[in-house]
Amino acid sequence: MYMRWIYALAKGILLVIWWRIGTKAKSIENRNELKNLKEYAQKTNKPILNIGCGNTDCDGTNVDIIPMNVKNFQVIDANRPLPFKDKEFSGVFASHVLEHLSSPDFSLKEMRRVGEKVYIGRPRWWQLGTWLTIDHKWLIFKRKNEDFRFIKYHALYAYILVALYLLL
Secondary structure, X not given: OHHHHHHHHHHHHHXXXXXXXXXXXXXXXXXXXXXXXHHHHHHHOOOEEEEOOOOOOOOOEEEXXXXXXXXXXXXXXXXXXOOOOOOOEEEEEEEOOXXXXXXXXXXXXXXXXXXXXXXXXXXXXXXXXXXHOOOOOEEEEOOOOOOOEEEEOOOHHHHHHHHHHHHX
């Protein structure tokens, strides 16, 4: 009886490690892409638009759907047309935003309209958070030289599979 619980605990620890590896990989990718966008912003002398900024200040215009304590912040819903001119920004930084939106295709077009370069950080298929984050509405895939592909998703499916994994 105890061995079964120890085995389930070990599997749970593996899931936590998997989650942490994915989170660290996401952080490294975001840091590198933001550095590239900042270098490009200096060359073009235009600001960066940080959509879904949370508490991250990109030294440009920071927007999110709820008020945040960062400089140059505006409350903007990325599900709606962005209130900016065409190519007003050197770049748009949108890390882990599209998978939460109602119409990611529309939002992506808007980001491309207002920014010269657009970085879309997205959960990868191998990251556990992709599957278990309850408010993700889409799985996002991209192949080289292709645009994004959005597949409707609900995390409940993954929670059922994880429960089965831990119980069996």
